[in-house]
Amino acid sequence: MILSSELNLVCAVSDLEPGTAKRIVVGRLALAAFNLDGEFYVTDDTCTHGFASLSTGIIDGHLVECPWHGGTFDIRSGAPVDRPCTVPLTVYRTVVRDGALWVDLGGKPGVE
Numbered sequence: 685m686i687l688s689s690e691l692n693l694v695c696a697v698s699d700l701e702p703g704t705a706k707r708i709v710v711g712r713l714a715l716a717a718f719n720l721d722g723e724f725y726v727t728d729d730t731c732t733h734g735f736a737s738l739s740t741g742i743i744d745g746h747l748v749e750c751p752w753h754g755g756t757f758d759i760r761s762g763a764p765v766d767r768p769c770t771v772p773l774t775v776y777r778t779v780v781r782d783g784a785l786w787v788d789l790g791g792k793p794g795v796e
């Protein structure tokens with residue numbers, strides 16, 4: 685479901701409990717949606733070090749630890765904070781509207 689030309693539905697806010705993550709696919713993009721105590725973030729789901737799904741990682745505060753090699757990212761900025769990760773994640777703008785979480789992919793290639 686598309687709200688505008690750039691906003692894509694992620695999930696109902698009630699489906700993403702605080703301190704959890706959910707993997708979603710939009711077009712050919714795999715994304716990870718995080719609820720950090722009521723603040724919502726959407727990043728690429730695939731770790732920049734390998735092909736692990738970060739939505740299955742360990743969330744500790746505003747950090748997510750990759751389930752494969754333990755690299756860590758700041759979910760809010762996408763910045764790598766612990767090796768072996770050195771390349772940042774893309775973080776997308778989110779919108780909460782009418783009880784749903786939306787993501788603005790900004791015309792990223794691969795989104796239909």
Ligand code: FES
Nearest residue numbers: 731734750753755
């Ligand atoms: S695949 Fe994520 S740290 Fe290696």
